[in-house]
Amino acid sequence: MADEMVRRAQQFVNQVYGSRIGMTVTENGQTGWNTMYALTRALQWELGITSLSNSFGPTTLSTLTSKYPKLNASTVPSADFCRIIQSAMYCKGYDGGDIDGTYNSRVQAGMSKLKTDMGVDIAFPGSDLTPKVFKGLLNMDAYITVNSGSDAIRSVQRWLNGRYVNRQDFFIIPCDGHNSRDVSKSMLYAIQYELGMADGTANGVFGPGTQSGLKSHTVTVGDAGTWALLFSAGMILNKRPVSFGGFTTATQSAVRDFQNFVALPVTGVGDFSTWASLLVSYGDQSRKGEACDGVTLITPARAAALKAEGIKYVGRYLTNPDPTPSDDLKHKAIQPGELQTIADSGLRCFPIYQTFGRDAGDFSYPQGRAAGQAAINAALDHGFKPGTRIFFAVDFDALDSDVTNSVLPHFKGIQDAVEDDGIRFAIGVYGPRNVCTRVGEAGHSGASFVSDMSSGFSGNFGYPLPADWAYDQIVTKWVGSGDGAIEIDNNIASGRDIGQNSFNKPRTQVPDVGFGSSYLNALGIDLSKYMRSIGYADDGGTGADARLFTHTQCFETIMSHDALITQLSNTYNMRKALIQTSAYWEMRHYDLIDQAVDHQVASYHLNGVGAVKDSSTGIAQISGNVGIRAWNYCIDNGHATGTKLEPTKDADIWTMWQRVNQDNAYSVRTVSLIHLWDAGGKPGGINPPGGESVMRSMRLDYTESEIFEVLRRYQGWGTEAEEHAGKRMAIYQIFEKYNSILRNP
Template structure:
């Protein structure tokens, strides 16, 4: 709802400063960052700063300190300067008077209230520079969104005690922990350790750690150190009172926290407990019972891990790269080595998803199926928990928009497979907590080593944590030397120490009809989940073929597809996926364009000489180029045609339009052409890279590339990006591969 006084504030900054500060704001009566930015720029203009910025940074603060260290009715330099203050007060939710340039009694009373809410000196209504900085941001100084009063009491205390220190700025008092609040705690500890301004830096470094080792607090302790320790407990969402006295209730809560975090249970605020409260990784000298790594576990390395006290080893199900970390994925025979040496393995699934764009529902669906297929390949038994990685600093809104839908996709794929495996999540604390609370995972593997991640800074250890990754170290020597990420284990997940026989990389075989119904249902279930009705749908997006028609058409060519697969060392699923997907998308528009092509060649009417046609949606020109390439390479035999000659385009177009078997064969040739970078095709500006020669053990990245290249690059006619379609088709690939894998490995 619009606030009239905020609207007046916006009108003021636009009319007086708009042309001076290089921006205006929407006069909508709602507080937002743009309004705060404009007021910040207006203040900088009044201070004589020539290089204006949205940031209330060091220059603004130092200039304000030097010119107007105390602002009140007799020191405010002008009416417009006062109006900036009054406007900011309204945007912050306080009474700014009539925005008339007068620092009136109303404004002074509101300033007293603001400073009291902040926890800073409220004995007077003087506006000091750091309070002004806090006035020109979007922080709240009252509890919001069910904020904790206990956390707010800590925030106000920190502001009041340290606001006059050099690098400490007013923090929000909204009842929520955050990056700024957690960093302010580190500044507070450093100040109490005697670090000077400019030395204290808010980093949990060697000096801070050394100082804390001599500041253990325990039952009977009193003073500021107890206040800081109880504040740390509160910010980690432990139910204690904010107090300067260490009583029995605090000791009990400390024991509970230590037990939860797998620390020595002493009931005292010792160094390890301080460290776990102040930094996500805690005391990095701890030795955990778990590790993860990208190096094969050999007998010598297994012995080194055992000597180090490690029992649980995290290893990757797949390696999307063909050029780096050659031992990242579980290697042949490795799981048996792990078991033979008394270790247990927990599997991790990770691809290239290093930003939010790689996470969505369709990608999650593909990830779920891919992980299951890989787990079965390696021999992991039912009931194993697979940890799916979110290995980037996902902001909270990205967790909502991308990560949660992604894990819903994983969960749905797991359900399709009968929930043979459990879903775990690897990532920062906030990611793990939110995925778990949404019901999409059963345990967390926490990337606490990345202490600077926004999703770790200010968030407590997830309640369902299984592994806590705290430091990278090298253990062992000689043949047993290995670099690992050392992890604390909670016991919630214990990995596996016995495995089924791994599935080998063997050629595909004819499909077993006993699995037809299951494959049909899995494919249909997935397509429905992304908006494709079994009957083809109705309205503008209606398709001409039903799911069953597409499925039966593709599977009717199983003998041919098997032969092509064996001939080219190409997984059947590659051919099945694209043929099914393209036939599933054939609609009235495609049909109308096909009629136009026929009319052009048969009747000389119109100008449409080519189109993507037939069950695999292949154009005459593309078909010619792919066939020519494969004929020249010795992959196929036939007549070389001219892709620029109308009669040759018409010859190829008729074949892919009418001869379904020919279209299926052409799909395989399009993939072989794609492997070589699609020479002669409509490639992106830098060209398509050349992949490894076609083989049965292609990585997911290589499969994705071929699936994507089948449709080209850039945008499709409907505006969707080819990559989006490829992500969805990857799930189809994994579903086909699931059943093909079962059949070829009975």
């Protein structure tokens, strides 16, 4: 909702400072970061700072402190300077008078209220505006509870502000009733200050000095004073039910519950390990975990070393997307015979699925749908039995907005894939605390593998351990010696997941076979459901996005050529799913525009009308130019026989165009040749100019990144090709789901 006084503040900063500060803001009456940035720049301009910035940083603070350590009716230097203050107050929700340039009684009352809400009214009494309060005024932090904030957490926030605001590196934190990165870091500063660290030494990092000091500050029943307050503050920020104050018997009971929850020795006292678990995500890294994960092959010697270390559960990766991994990652994926070694050694294995997953762009519903089925296919290949939980990785610092917009849809795709597969496997999530919590609360996973070792992640710092945590990753270390030496990520185990110690015989990478009819209906249903989930109606749809072929027409056309596709697959060492996916996807996309362009091509060659000499045509949407280049490449390399054509010659383009337009079997065969050409780098291609990089030769064990690359290259180059390849990966995995069953009866 628009606020008229905020609108007036925006009008003021635009009119007076817009040309001076290099920016203007939208005059919509709604407070946002851009408005705060503009007011910050206006303040810097008034202070004489020549290099303006959106940040209220050290230069702004030191200059303000030097010139105006206290701003009030007597010291405010100008009317416009005062209007900056008044505008900021309205943007923050406080009465700033009439934005008239007067630091009057209304402004003074509003300023006193602001400082009381911040908890700094004792440290900074009266209505003067001090530099650190000004810094807090020019951001988007709230100083009252918002969004169902906790009053207990707000009490902690106000206490921290009031006690430590005069320390050099402590800045006013929000008092909104929510823990956060800034609030959690302020707790570390508070601990360091109480340990006696000087300004400039205290840094908000849980380093050796802080850890050493905390080991001398165990708190227990009957303790009061600052250390008891800090401990109870840590409990409250972790959403434990204690009162902010001394260490009571009720606190002791809550501590026991917390220790039990995070798998610490249940002592009921605030010892170092408990302090550590309250303050940083990884907690006490000297703890020995019962679980580990890693990218190293588990040999009998390494398994023995893990057992000697007390390890029971070993996390290993289902796939390695990199076709040419470095030496330290060459065994990232489970290796042949490794699961049997794990089982024979008395260990249990929990599988992890991760392709890349390093930013939000790697997560979406279609990519999740593909990941879910790919993980199932890989788990079956390795011999994991039904009931196994697969942990799907979110290995980046996902902001809350990333979780909402990318990660949750991705896990909905995973969930749909698992459900369509008959729920043979359970779903887990690996990632920062906030990711794990939100995915679990959305109902997309049943257990969390928490990447707490990444303590600086915004999704870890300030968030409690998820209620459904199964494994808590806290430190990387080496165990064993000699042949048994192995680097692992040490994980605390809760017992919510215990992996597996018995496995089926692994499926081997054998050639594809004919499809038959036993799974035909199920395959069609799976494809239909997925395509509908991404907006493609079974009947082709209506309106501007209507397609000319129904799902049934496309599916039956592709499957009617199964014998040919099987023969091509076996001849070229190419998975059938690559051919099936490209042909099915392209036929599903044929629309009225494609049809109209095809008519223009025919008109050009038959009647000499127009200038459109080529188009992507036929069931597999192949242009004459691309068909010629793919066939020529394959003829040159012994993959096909025939007469080479000239891709720039009208008559030859027309010859190829008619073949792929009118002969479905020829189009299907050409799909396989295009894939071979794609893998060979598309020599002679014009999209992109100069062709593509040369991939490994076609093979049955292509990694997911290679499969993606082949599917992307089929369509071309650029953002749309990347996006569509991501969607086609799910189709590939659906075809592969049934192809793999049939070739491994």
